[in-house]
Amino acid sequence: MQLGIPRERRDGERRVAGTPDTARQLTGLGFEVLVEAGAGEAAGHPDRDYEQAGARIVPDLDLADLDLLAHVRPLEPGTARLLKPGAITVGFASPSSELATVRALADAGVTSFALELVPRISRAQSMDALSSQALVAGYRCVLEAAIRLPRFFPLYMTAAGTVPPARVLVLGAGVAGLQAIGTAKRLGARVFANDIRPASADEVASLGGTFIRLDLETAEAAGGYARQLSSDAGTRQRQLLAPHVADADVLITTAAVPGRRAPLLVTLDMVQGMRPGSVVVDLAAESGGNVEGVVAGQDTAVATADGSGHVQLVGLKDPASAMAADSSRLYAKNVANLVALLVRDGALAPDFGDEVVAGACLTSGGAVRHQPTADLLGTARQETGNGQEGER
Structure with missing residues (x-):
């Protein structure tokens, strides 16, 4: 299983979705961890630290080969379209404001997990990225x-x-x-x-x-x-x-x-x-x-x-990004803990009978599973079909 950690490209974003510590954790789950060159530099993690943790540094991530993509900022629609059907993404998604990306993820057959949607229950506290980043x-x-x-x-x-x-x-x-x-x-x-x-x-x-x-x-x-x-x-x-x-x-x-x-x-x-x-x-x-x-x-x-x-x-x-070292440390652990919940017997196999997995899932099997976002997408399609201004 290949898991990719990209260099964030949005202006001002200094955080990274995986640290050397979580790379070790993910490797232990059976992943080959691929880190885009320079991904962790702004957060205080040079490439050599990832290599020492068992990850492989690559000049660019080949999105079409990845089984799982961990990210910080919401993906761009073009990025979502490059992922293979059945691939999994874990990260912030801002579903209510990034409807074009949500639609692209669903159309590409990607199973996406939005950290904003993680249920606020005791068992999911270690995956609650909203809280960890709000702390910072x-x-x-x-x-x-x-x-x-x-x-x-x-x-x-x-x-x-x-x-x-x-x-x-x-x-x-x-x-x-x-x-x-x-x-x-x-x-x-x-x-x-x-x-x-x-x-x-x-x-x-x-x-x-x-x-x-x-x-x-x-x-x-x-x-x-x-x-x-x-x-x-x-x-x-x-x-x-x-x-x-x-x-x-x-x-x-x-x-x-x-x-x-x-x-x-x-x-x-x-x-x-x-x-x-x-x-x-x-x-x-x-x-x-x-x-x-x-x-x-x-x-x-x-x-x-x-x-x-x-x-x-x-x-x-983006105050959390301004303190990239500690915010990345916390965020990467949130990501790794959620990813661990998606792995069974050494394979990626999300159990949608699990309330945390089901609650955090945004898209799967070509459909938008998060109903409020699905409703927003339906409204946007209706407005566009009526000749009104849709998404930008």
Whole structure:
């Protein structure tokens, strides 16, 4: 069985889907591990380390010969078409936004597993790449805020006077938000947080943060994810959050609803109500942003309402990739653990009676197995057939 680990080609992507450690694990499962030359360099893994782990370095992967392709970023449609029927792919797929690739995978007869679809159950925790990468992102966003804030995070009592601690507000207390809370607390800030899932209050408190309770409907979906608030509830949420945002020196937003645009939590007026020099870091910038006016990959200076200064609005783009060494270490292990579940008696034989295998499967046997994505594809085909604009 040939398993390929490619060099990621999307701009700015530094991670790799396999490390020398996981190459050993995969070789032990019976795979011949082929690594494209230079695939791990940006993550701190030179080709020689893969060779010492038993992998083979190749100038280019021959996709048509691979039995399994492990990847980080969603594949391009052209890449999917080069895979042989029955081949397996494992990696992030972004199915709701990469419909052309999903269609190409199905048409090519490829069995694809999307790490975003791994069920959130105890047995699948070691394969939960969303959580492992959110851990890295939550840590990174606090560091990005700290280097931009023109003051200390911790309390300092000196002969020249007392420097009060910074106030950090985190919106969203999932994996990324909790990591942000813990990191900001370790840096000495006073940390406050809010999440529309009331169960998050205990987790916030366990990290030393203060949970802000708002008079809102609860919004917890299956699997512990947040669900979208109604329009009226969203407006009420922003009204209740406004005074807390105004009091913060640093605002970090991490709220996301899987498969949908990020919810709008903070309006431009709310940002303008913050003190000059304050910093806003939006971790959801790539999926539309929690903060009005955010641009992924850019810093934007927003004038305060009184015109006395600016608030820095930071649209983080791919923060996990910026810390490629550890994010790749975690991601590659997620991939290898899922691949191990697909192997039986030394052969690739996915057991669709297994809830993890079935839940993570995006396409198989020429069909789209993930029903929400299949529904989106059906809608896209219908709109195109009616002469309306389809996919790009």
